[in-house]
Amino acid sequence: MSIQEVARQAGVSVATVSRAFNLPDKVSAETRERVASVARELGYRPNASARTLRTQRSRVLGVVLPTLLNPVFAECLDGIAHAAAELGYSIMPVTTDYQLGQEERAVDLLLSESVDGMILVVSNPATSIALQRLRKAGTPYVLAYNRHADHPCVSVDSELAVMQLVTRLAALGHREIAMVSGQLSASDRAQQRYRGFLQGMQSAGLSPRLLEVPFIDDAAAALADLIHSARRPTTLLCSNDLLAIRAIRAVRQAGLRVPEDVSVTGFDGIALGLDLTPMLSTVVQPNARIGETAVALIVQSLIDGSVPGADASQMLSHSWRAGESCGAAAGSTS
Amino acid sequence: MSIQEVARQAGVSVATVSRAFNLPDKVSAETRERVASVARELGYRPNASARTLRTQRSRVLGVVLPTLLNPVFAECLDGIAHAAAELGYSIMPVTTDYQLGQEERAVDLLLSESVDGMILVVSNPATSIALQRLRKAGTPYVLAYNRHADHPCVSVDSELAVMQLVTRLAALGHREIAMVSGQLSASDRAQQRYRGFLQGMQSAGLSPRLLEVPFIDDAAAALADLIHSARRPTTLLCSNDLLAIRAIRAVRQAGLRVPEDVSVTGFDGIALGLDLTPMLSTVVQPNARIGETAVALIVQSLIDGSVPGADASQMLSHSWRAGESCGAAAGSTS
DNA sequence: CTGTTAGCGCTTTCAT
DNA sequence: ATGAAAGCGCTAACAG
Numbered sequence: 001m002s003i004q005e006v007a008r009q010a011g012v013s014v015a016t017v018s019r020a021f022n023l024p025d026k027v028s029a030e031t032r033e034r035v036a037s038v039a040r041e042l043g044y045r046p047n048a049s050a051r052t053l054r055t056q057r058s059r060v061l062g063v064v065l066p067t068l069l070n071p072v073f074a075e076c077l078d079g080i081a082h083a084a085a086e087l088g089y090s091i092m093p094v095t096t097d098y099q100l101g102q103e104e105r106a107v108d109l110l111l112s113e114s115v116d117g118m119i120l121v122v123s124n125p126a127t128s129i130a131l132q133r134l135r136k137a138g139t140p141y142v143l144a145y146n147r148h149a150d151h152p153c154v155s156v157d158s159e160l161a162v163m164q165l166v167t168r169l170a171a172l173g174h175r176e177i178a179m180v181s182g183q184l185s186a187s188d189r190a191q192q193r194y195r196g197f198l199q200g201m202q203s204a205g206l207s208p209r210l211l212e213v214p215f216i217d218d219a220a221a222a223l224a225d226l227i228h229s230a231r232r233p234t235t236l237l238c239s240n241d242l243l244a245i246r247a248i249r250a251v252r253q254a255g256l257r258v259p260e261d262v263s264v265t266g267f268d269g270i271a272l273g274l275d276l277t278p279m280l281s282t283v284v285q286p287n288a289r290i291g292e293t294a295v296a297l298i299v300q301s302l303i304d305g306s307v308p309g310a311d312a313s314q315m316l317s318h319s320w321r322a323g324e325s326c327g328a329a330a331g332s333t334s
Numbered sequence: 335m336s337i338q339e340v341a342r343q344a345g346v347s348v349a350t351v352s353r354a355f356n357l358p359d360k361v362s363a364e365t366r367e368r369v370a371s372v373a374r375e376l377g378y379r380p381n382a383s384a385r386t387l388r389t390q391r392s393r394v395l396g397v398v399l400p401t402l403l404n405p406v407f408a409e410c411l412d413g414i415a416h417a418a419a420e421l422g423y424s425i426m427p428v429t430t431d432y433q434l435g436q437e438e439r440a441v442d443l444l445l446s447e448s449v450d451g452m453i454l455v456v457s458n459p460a461t462s463i464a465l466q467r468l469r470k471a472g473t474p475y476v477l478a479y480n481r482h483a484d485h486p487c488v489s490v491d492s493e494l495a496v497m498q499l500v501t502r503l504a505a506l507g508h509r510e511i512a513m514v515s516g517q518l519s520a521s522d523r524a525q526q527r528y529r530g531f532l533q534g535m536q537s538a539g540l541s542p543r544l545l546e547v548p549f550i551d552d553a554a555a556a557l558a559d560l561i562h563s564a565r566r567p568t569t570l571l572c573s574n575d576l577l578a579i580r581a582i583r584a585v586r587q588a589g590l591r592v593p594e595d596v597s598v599t600g601f602d603g604i605a606l607g608l609d610l611t612p613m614l615s616t617v618v619q620p621n622a623r624i625g626e627t628a629v630a631l632i633v634q635s636l637i638d639g640s641v642p643g644a645d646a647s648q649m650l651s652h653s654w655r656a657g658e659s660c661g662a663a664a665g666s667t668s
Numbered sequence: 669c670t671g672t673t674a675g676c677g678c679t680t681t682c683a684t
Numbered sequence: 685a686t687g688a689a690a691g692c693g694c695t696a697a698c699a700g
């Protein structure tokens with residue numbers, strides 16, 4: 001079912017059929033309707049590859065993200081999908097499973113697919129080879145969750161958010177606060193959150209402790225050790241919600257209560273946290289809006305014919321969900 | 335950066351460049367390497383649209399699913415993404431937000447994009463207009479989670495799974511079992527699960543109760559009512575994990591314990607359920623494998639040059655995750 | 669083993 | 685308002 005066939009059956013040229021769809025007012029009403037009706041009858045669907053080849057625009061946005069198994073990214077992708085659909089774009093997501101090599105493969109793949117732009121969540125913008133190649137290619141791109149002075153990024157101020165959180169915890173009487181994080185070297189987000197933790201603890205005059213859990217599957221055991229350690233933390237400040245949920249379980253498995261014995265906080269604001277008992281106390285990122293904003297940035301640049309620069313970066317505001325997994329420090333009078 | 339440029343710089347014809355990449359053994363080693371090195375230098379990337387237009391194969395699989403906000407579908411899409419990547423395919427997902435109209439739009443869009451095949455989760459295969467159109471178009475497709483005699487489906491035997499679950503509950507002394515479901519008319523899965531419930535209850539000689547929650551946001555209130563009703567159920571058998579998680583919260587908000595006072599069971603087997611406390615007792619579907627299997631079916635048909643028929647349907651095995659949210663009936667001696 | 673060439677379906681000047 | 689024709693980048697006969 002090509003445009004040729006429609007043209008033939010409608011008794012017009014292919015150019016007219018094309019115009020009837022793309023530049024309706026350059027075609028007489030009569031012709032336009034005849035073409036439309038023939039097209040409908042034949043079930044004609046314009047061929048996107050041909051259009052892409054001819055116009056050099058695909059109306060597809062590439063998305064590179066670590067995994068769909070973490071609801072943070074699923075929520076973000078959902079936001080991307082909606083915003084893209086709204087603006088007439090399709091999306092082509094590629095997961096990297098947190099593997100650097102996959103980032104490059106993903107970018108190459110998407111460049112081959114002639115995507116008009118890319119949204120990516122990389123491990124570390126400062127060192128990403130994929131990003132260098134992408135920039136050289138000249139395809140518009142925006143980073144999500146990442147934060148770096150040389151690239152356009154949509155993110156939240158993680159550092160500030162964690163500092164505020166530490167302040168809040170200190171006010172609740174917590175003095176033994178341990179941060180629980182995935183591998184710090186694995187992502188700039190983790191590092192930013194950790195920096196915020198260090199600063200916050202310093203401001204509060206508290207000494208920081210860190211539990212780094214390189215492999216997520218070891219989290220339970222590592223957490224158990226921490227909970228049973230000599231100076232048991234009164235708060236487990238987790239670097240993300242998934243970790244926090246595991247931490248809550250670890251605390252309870254140890255026979256302790258959350259938040260009465262140990263407070264647990266998360267970071268991400270995944271929707272599921274709202275339905276847990278105790279409701280997850282966490283720093284909420286506007287995940288869907290991060291995705292939507294990234295799409296808006298890309299599409300705007302497509303309209304302008306520009307490429308988003310670092311100055312296009314947007315810092316979206318985070319918020320605190322009080323939840324129920326965080327309370328006053330045990331034995332505190334506050 | 336086109337194949338022309340590479341050809342020119344390498345001093346060969348475009349055909350030879352094309353061969354060097356796609357049919358390496360039809361080209362002398364020397365030429366092949368020269369082409370490869372020129373291509374590398376120039377950062378040449380074959381244009382997928384041109385190839386698609388020429389070969390009539392895009393190596394893209396379309397995916398139509400309700401939402402990415404439910405981890406079930408995110409897990410399935412993750413499986414699809416991995417299997418597709420493994421086989422050299424890209425994916426183009428479209429979400430429908432459970433809206434019938436969106437299913438048609440999604441299918442049309444993906445047909446326009448010349449996807450080689452589609453994997454879809456529709457509301458109801460029996461009545462789906464999108465499916466009719468898709469079949470007429472002749473593009474290979476496979477349904478996931480859906481189940482229907484006229485279409486190729488990858489699913490689990492939901493009916494059986496719920497029957498088995500009821501039997502298990504009855505053995506634990508539960509007699510007041512209420513099923514909690516989303517809108518039954520909204521999906522064939524919900525209906526199948528409900529049928530399994532009815533059959534199981536009948537076999538056990540128990541009288542079924544149903545709480546249908548049309549709008550998920552009303553779940554909390556509706557569940558609270560049910561829990562405070564005259565004959566409080568000893569088990570809330572939920573139609574999916576998200577509902578079960580909300581149910582657990584509702585029970586606790588009512589000042590009751592799970593599972594001591596009320597047992598709660600789910601259906602789906604989302605990974606997060608493992609980390610909850612109590613760990614979610616649920617019917618586990620192999621979500622990633624459902625996606626992988628669907629991909630395998632499509633790709634096989636692409637190789638065969640066939641279109642998967644209903645006889646290609648696969649029923650994957652489910653399992654029961656005992657978890658901790660389901661226990662013996664209160665006051666039961668078993 | 670390599671080159672020439674047609675054409676996939678579409679948009680877009682340039683004419684008329 | 686409409687048509688003719690070129691060409692986007694690639695692959696696959698076909699010829700040599």
